Amino acid sequence: MLAFFTMTSRSNPAALATSPDPLADAKAFFKAGRHAEAASQCRNVLKAGQSVVESLVLLGSIGTLTNTAQASIPLLQLAASLAPRDISALNALGLAYHENRQYSEACACFEQVLAIAPRQTEVMRNLAHAQFGRKDWAKALAMFAQLYAREEHALKDWIPHAGCLHHLKRNAEAIVLLQKFIELEPENADAWYLLGLCLHHTHQIRPAIEAYKKSIKFNPKKYTAYLNLAALYQKHSNPERAAAVCRTVLALNKDFLPIYVNYGLVLAALGKSREAVELMGRLLLAQPENDRCRSNVLFYSQYTDDVSPRRLYDIHREWDIRHGEPLRRFRQEHRNDPSPNRRLRIAYVSPDLKAHSCAWFLMDLLEHHDREAVEIYAYANLDRPDGVTERLKAKIDVWRDVNGLPDADLAQLIRQDQIDVLIDLAGHTARHSLIAFAHKPAPVQVTWLGYPGTTGLSTIDYRLSDAWLTPEGTPELFSETVYTLPRISHCFRPPEAPEPTSLPARTNGIITFGSFNNFAKLSDTTARLWTAALDRVPNAKLLLKSRHIGSEEAREAILGRFRRAGADLSRIVLASGNERQEDHLAQYGLIDIALDTFPYGGMTTTCESLWMGVPVISMAGDRTSGRYGASVLNAVGLGELVANGPEQFGEVAARLAGDLDRLVELRATLRQRMAKSPLCDGPAFARAMENAYRDMWARWCDSQKG
Structure with missing residues (x-):
């Protein structure tokens, strides 16, 4: 250099x-x-x-x-x-x-x-490399381009030149440059790695995988290539290969700490949530300052059935103590006009304003917001916008693309925009912005929708909920004040879907229970509950669908749970999931009754199932993640399908399975019943949310008096 x-x-x-x-x-x-x-x-x-x-x-x-x-x-x-x-x-x-x-x-x-x-020439080259080091991508690119145009491009210039293009999201140009360079240096591992990144960002998945493999071939210690290769395999429904890549890295270098996060995510996808939490916990011992890894531990701890509500609260508070509270010195006084009845600036912060389950619960709220009462902002931390993004964007007054923006800068932008009520839609899920919330950029901060239970942050004032999710006397603990809406705290926008089919049991004489939930949610308790349902309905079978079902390791992990629960494995059918929404929804036509997971129940899958005419049996737990089913089923008038304990779960399943006439009636009427229920009443939901925001705002205004 x-x-x-x-x-x-x-x-x-x-x-x-x-x-x-x-x-x-x-x-x-x-x-x-x-x-x-x-x-x-x-x-x-x-x-x-x-x-x-x-x-x-x-x-x-x-x-x-x-x-x-x-x-x-x-x-x-x-x-x-x-x-x-x-x-x-x-x-x-x-x-x-x-x-x-x-x-x-x-x-x-x-x-x-x-x-x-x-x-x-040499000084121009030195300047270009220094600008690259400073991450001044545009200036460095201009300098490298001059050298390239003058045919004074040295071999050491190609990769940073392409790197500038990549960082400026000009990946197609970077790919062309890298391919030319690889002709000159076909065994350059760094060039193959960067090519993999650029191919990945242009959605060329198979070529990206091959590029990462070449990088590893020419430099077996190029650990970041393994890291990205594992992430690609996992994202594209091959967790078994992803796991193999992670294990290879650990065999080469157990001290390469970033692989522990990827491996943990892979294990969770394979239905091994407890192992995932343990693995990522090891990384935290070495990197206690790693807030993202700690968030992963919090999220997947929700899936395990041996973590108490008190323990969940404590580890969430620890996140804030370690990562949020140290930012207290950067917090600034809010200068928002404390008039309780003026038009409010409401802002939603999310990485999921795209084809994601959260979008189906946000669409009607945005559509029915009263624009005379509120002005709507969105801070979208999107890695890959899509058609749904455009639909959501059309319902937002001010859209901020904050992808790649540091959290401190995001907090400053929110403060500059004079947001009155700031709503977190992600919690501790991927690409969250909780560090920005820890800066307290808005007077009123709320968490809702994207995460079950508390965030642990002292700077988030309220947790929006309902009486079914957080009933009186719940043992669940919150760092936020729980604000209970007088109705269900979600509003579902049904997707385009085929009409419900006729009841399969009427044709084949067999009750088919089923679940399309993420394998990470299939705990030992879930296996015992579902085995109890099978035991009470001797002619029934259980259909499990997942995009990871092709993995032998995933199948063994899940069937092992049922084996330990004493289930007859011959009655369990494993089906491969198709990720196209229309095909996914059509597969609900294969089942008569859906069974919910525990302790982390399904929200989107429960709503989808009901929309396709398939009733869901759920068990109410001792925390938000275990009460989604109770909330949804009560909102559509099916509270009798909510079990209050493990013994009752099998009884509810047997009673419903034994009443084919009821199942036929539900198959024919559930969609209409749901459409007319509070769960799908967009205007009423928007009014309830706005009333909540206004009440929270009025409380803050009162706190500013005197």
Whole structure:
């Protein structure tokens, strides 16, 4: 990377001992790579008070090359002050700054050189690399492009050049550049890795996988390539391969800590949530400051059936104590106008404003908001916008794309926008913005929709809920004040879907229980509940559908739970899931009764099932994640399908399975019943939410008096 100006010498290294010119000797030693001897000669010259600037430059350059750039900087600063237009001194100082990762200072030096002597190729190159180090992608790209156009592009320029294009989201151009470079250096692991990134960002999944594999082939220690390869396999329904990649990394280097998160996510997808929590917990021992990993632990702890409500509260509060409370010193006084009845600025913060389950519960609220009462903002931290994003965007007054924006900057933007009520829609899920909420950028902060239970943050004032999710006397604990709506706290926008089919049991004479829930939710308790249902209905079978069902490891993990529960495995059918929504919904036509998971129940799957005419049996738990089914079923008038304990679960299943006429009637009427229920009443839901926001705001206004 370093590009010094060439230093000539009148001396032959073989005859250095007799040379009368110690500076010439120093240059010759430098050129020969004999840096200690060169440095010694430079000091001799300086002692004699001769050629001071040139000696300082050479001595400083030796320090930069021998990894003592920090000590060289004062020498080179002195040289530059003695000769402010000496381009060798300025260039050498810039290189020392660069080697010390002081990129802004390096850029200033190289810019001074080019102001004195424009079009110096090596200095242009040095400036481009320093700008790249500073993450000034646009300026670095402009400089690399000049070198490329002048055919002065060096081999070391290709990858940072393509990296600039990648960071500026010009991945198609980066791919072309990298492919040309790979023709020159076909075994460059870094080039293959960056190519994989660019292909991934342009949705070329198979070529991206092959590029990461090539990177690993040419550098088996390119651990970030393994990391991204595992993430791709997991995202595209191949958790078994993802697990194999993670295990390979751990066999090579158990101290490569980032792989623990990916491996944990893979284990959860394979139905091993407890193992996932344990694995990511090991990473936290080494990196207690890793807030994202800690959020993953919190999220997947919700899936395990041996964590008490008190324990869940404690670990959520620990997140805030470690990662939120230290930001208290950055919080600023809110200058919002404390008038209780004025038009409010309401803002939703989410990474899921796209084809995601959260969108189906947000659509009607946005559509029916009273724009005379509220102005709606959205802060969208999206990695990949889509058609649903555009539909949501059309319902938002002010849309902020904050993808890649640091949390502190997001908090400042929210503060500048003078948001009155700020709503978190993610909790501790992927790509959340809780650090921004910890800055307390809005007077009133709320969490709703995207996460079950408390966030643990002292800066989030309210948790929006309903009487079914958080009934009176619940053992669940919250750092927020629970604000209970006088109705269900969700509103479902049904997707486009085929009409419900006829009841399968009428045709085949067999009751088919089923679940399309994420395998991460299938706990040991879930297996026992579902086995009890099978035991009470001897002619029934259980259909489980998942996009991960093709994985032998996933199948064994799930069937192992049922084996331990004493189930007859011959009555369990495993079906591969199709991710196309229309096909996914059509597969509800294969089942008569859906069974809910525990302790983390289904919300979207429960609503989908009811919309397709399939009743759901759920068991009410001791926390929000275990009461989604209770909330939804009571809202549509099917509270009798909510069991209050494990013994009752089998009884409810047997009673419903034994009444085919009731099942036929529900199949024919559930969609209409649901459409007319509070669960799908968008206008009423919007009024209830706005009333809640107004009440929260009025409370804050009252707190500002006196």
